[in-house]
Amino acid sequence: MPEPAILTVLPGTDKFGRSEPFGSLEFEAGRTVAIVGPTGSGKTRLLADLERLSPGDSPTRRRVSLRGVPPAVVAADRAVARISQSMQFFLDLGVREFLEMHRDALQRDREDTDLDAVLGAANHLAGEPFGPDTPLASLSGGQARALMIADVMGISDAPVLLVDEIENAGIDRHAALDVLSAPGRLVFLATHDPLIALRADVRLVLCEGAIREVRETTPAERRLAARLAREDRKTGLLRDALRRGDWLA
Amino acid sequence: MTVYVVGGPPSAGKTKVIERALDAGAFDPPVGVAKLDCSESTDLGTWRARSIPARQLLAGALCPDHVLMEKYPELLAWAAEKGLQTLVVETAGLCGRCAPYLRDAVAVAVLDATAGIAAPRKLGPLLADADIVVITRGDLVSQAEREAFGVNLRSRNDRAHRAWLDGRTGEGAMVLATALRTAARSVCRQAATGAGEVAARTPLPQLYCSYCLGRDQAGIEIL
Ligand SMILES: Nc1nc2c(ncn2[C@@H]2O[C@H](COP(=O)(O)OP(=O)(O)OP(=O)(O)O)[C@@H](O)[C@H]2O)c(=O)[nH]1
Ligand SMILES: [Mg+2]
Numbered sequence: 001m002p003e004p005a006i007l008t009v010l011p012g013t014d015k016f017g018r019s020e021p022f023g024s025l026e027f028e029a030g031r032t033v034a035i036v037g038p039t040g041s042g043k044t045r046l047l048a049d050l051e052r053l054s055p056g057d058s059p060t061r062r063r064v065s066l067r068g069v070p071p072a073v074v075a076a077d078r079a080v081a082r083i084s085q086s087m088q089f090f091l092d093l094g095v096r097e098f099l100e101m102h103r104d105a106l107q108r109d110r111e112d113t114d115l116d117a118v119l120g121a122a123n124h125l126a127g128e129p130f131g132p133d134t135p136l137a138s139l140s141g142g143q144a145r146a147l148m149i150a151d152v153m154g155i156s157d158a159p160v161l162l163v164d165e166i167e168n169a170g171i172d173r174h175a176a177l178d179v180l181s182a183p184g185r186l187v188f189l190a191t192h193d194p195l196i197a198l199r200a201d202v203r204l205v206l207c208e209g210a211i212r213e214v215r216e217t218t219p220a221e222r223r224l225a226a227r228l229a230r231e232d233r234k235t236g237l238l239r240d241a242l243r244r245g246d247w248l249a
Numbered sequence: 250m251t252v253y254v255v256g257g258p259p260s261a262g263k264t265k266v267i268e269r270a271l272d273a274g275a276f277d278p279p280v281g282v283a284k285l286d287c288s289e290s291t292d293l294g295t296w297r298a299r300s301i302p303a304r305q306l307l308a309g310a311l312c313p314d315h316v317l318m319e320k321y322p323e324l325l326a327w328a329a330e331k332g333l334q335t336l337v338v339e340t341a342g343l344c345g346r347c348a349p350y351l352r353d354a355v356a357v358a359v360l361d362a363t364a365g366i367a368a369p370r371k372l373g374p375l376l377a378d379a380d381i382v383v384i385t386r387g388d389l390v391s392q393a394e395r396e397a398f399g400v401n402l403r404s405r406n407d408r409a410h411r412a413w414l415d416g417r418t419g420e421g422a423m424v425l426a427t428a429l430r431t432a433a434r435s436v437c438r439q440a441a442t443g444a445g446e447v448a449a450r451t452p453l454p455q456l457y458c459s460y461c462l463g464r465d466q467a468g469i470e471i472l
């Protein structure tokens with residue numbers, strides 16, 4: 001077994017130049033980390049530091065480093081993948097052609113890369129189905145986000161994934177978290193959604209630009225998360241019934 | 250004085266790159282900017298609003314890279330007269346055959362990630378001879394397209410420092426500023442050991458064809 005990828009964050013400063021209250025933080029591949037905090041608390045800045053494996057010259061002065069990752073992956077800027085709300089597809093391709101393009105650009109083995117599985121995963125997340133020949137340009141927002149997640153999980157080799165506000169992506173949040181929490185991947189989720197935050201292994205609480213708290217999800221919180229998920233599914237069923245025109249009670 | 254030549258296709262984000270680098274403290278003050286353009290430019294307003302000495306050169310029908318070579322000594326004289334420590338030249342580099350880079354200046358190419366994953370393969374010496382390649386609008390394209398863009402970029406220039414910069418928010422500006430300063434030191438060292446002449450890094454195409462000189466009838470054999 002190769003050594004797992006480990007990402008280290010050394011403290012920087014908050015908006016007022018005060019040092020962050022930790023010695024160093026280590027995150028191992030396989031974990032899911034939620035990033036929470038009010039708007040303007042520094043979630044986006046933290047994602048930017050992580051995305052660039054910041055050497056300490058960003059406004060926060062945090063130092064982010066990664067070990068246990070092939071140097072070629074880091075040198076090719078492929079160690080960190082991002083999936084955000086502002087991203088779109090610019091290529092004029094069908095879905096399958098797009099996946100083939102990505103596979104071939106990264107020189108992935110054609111036999112080992114199961115594009116049908118990627119398509120299947122994307123459809124599972126999206127809810128509204130789309131086919132291999134659907135043009136990228138005609139995907140709905142949710143379908144596009146679902147394809148981006150499935151593509152990164154199936155084809156990219158990035159050990160670190162950064163995902164913004166998956167609750168607003170128009171996809172099945174639970175299915176997305178199931179797909180994202182894969183062995184060998186370290187996932188950071190910036191979120192306002194308690195359900196997502198509690199499904200993570202640990203959460204970083206941001207305040208005034210700094211990582212103020214690091215909370216491991218407790219067993220009681222995990223039980224709460226399971227209960228919320230059940231409620232959420234019930235709400236989902238009600239939503240479907242509403243759409244069908246049924247009586248709800 | 251340190252000179253940076255920033256080239257790239259129209260609207261690639263060149264002005265934003267320079268502004269972000271400036272705000273991140275990449276350049277020793279006082280800084281001046283010279284802009285080369287084919288026809289019209291609104292960039293001068295950006296610099297005037299920041300009280301930064303700025304000059305514009307219009308290339309008109311000529312290749313802007315040729316015009317830069319021709320006028321470079323004049324720009325240096327202007328910069329010296331203004332007492333500048335840093336001169337940033339924003340130009341085009343779009344003819345595909347030439348590059349606007351000078352031997353004693355840091356060469357920066359600005360590319361737009363939304364131009365398509367094949368865009369790096371379509372650029373000639375503008376990309377191949379750059380010290381630093383800044384990629385803008387990476388915030389807008391999918392991870393797969395970023396990765397494929399990066400692969401194509403490295404196939405054309407593996408030596409340059411690559412900096413992904415969000416021109417809108419400035420994310421990546423600090424890393425870019427560090428890269429600019431590092432490149433300036435190494436260009437400075439090379440200039441010190443070289444002949445010290447002011448010359449183009451990539452020899453410009455020497456020939457003017459009949460069409461360049463104004464013929465318009467199709468089908469003339471050029472060579
Ligand atoms: N979303 C996004 N927009 C960007 C980015 N970089 C630049 N822009 C926008 O793109 C537009 C053009 O940027 P400029 O810096 O003026 O481009 P330019 O290359 O100097 O253009 P010319 O000098 O006219 O050739 C501006 O409205 C910028 O706000 C980026 O990384 N992301
Ligand atoms: Mg400009």
Ligand SMILES: [Zn+2]
Pocket residue numbers: 312313314315344345346347
């Ligand atoms: Zn030319």
